[in-house]
Amino acid sequence: MGAPEPEEIYERTKEEGERRLQRPFLELVTTSFAAGFDIAAGVAVMGLVAAALSHHFGTPAAHVAGSIGFGVGFVFLVVGRGELFTENFLVPLAGLEGKGRRARLKLAELWTISPVCNILAGLVVALLLTIHGVLPYGTGKPLLESATRLHGHTVLQLFVSAVFAGALITAMTWFVEGQTSMGIRVTVAWIAGMILALGGFNHVIVISVELIYGIRYGAHIPWEFVLGNFGLAAAGNMLGGIGLVTLNRFTQARSR
16 A cells, blocks of 8 residues: 555545644643653653663763654654644644634634643653652763753754754654554654654753753753743744645645
């Protein structure tokens, strides 16, 4: 069986978008919390794997392995149907076609509630897992180093990184929604998560959770930076996700 045509992917994406725009408020909240948990779990796995391998293979190799481990978070996200903020660019915009004011209000609700609940859930999980002794000794070192490295970036670097991160995850949703095979969906999600972590790209939810872990493990990063980067990353993610991928894919699907 060959890969689906762009028009088929668009129709499947549109159906899923319509479903999301009809989602009750409580379901939106709970699925957004679930997505925040998935991401926080992925960050924890990244730290665990990197810490376990760094003494034997060195920091670069441990970072690669940790990035592969982080992909688990995106597998959880896809299999569990969580509501991650950056997954809600292409999909609900497709579902918005031909809909009225109520659908646009639901889209605004989706873009407001999902990032807040994602971060709240990630914050709770990070606070719990960073209690002394919960995770093995040394787990915090790669997470602290990652957060410190990000804090050293310029505003331009952070924004451009965020643009790519938004484009990457939006492209992931296009590929995932276009497939019926769970094996392919899981593989695509894992690869996207690995690339995101490997490059340390500025994904608004992932990086915010990483910064929280880093601060808890001793990184000297002001909370003002976390909040400022949240806004910067959200803007960059939307530009990359909507401007670089969503519009292009819609054009691709409708051009035939």
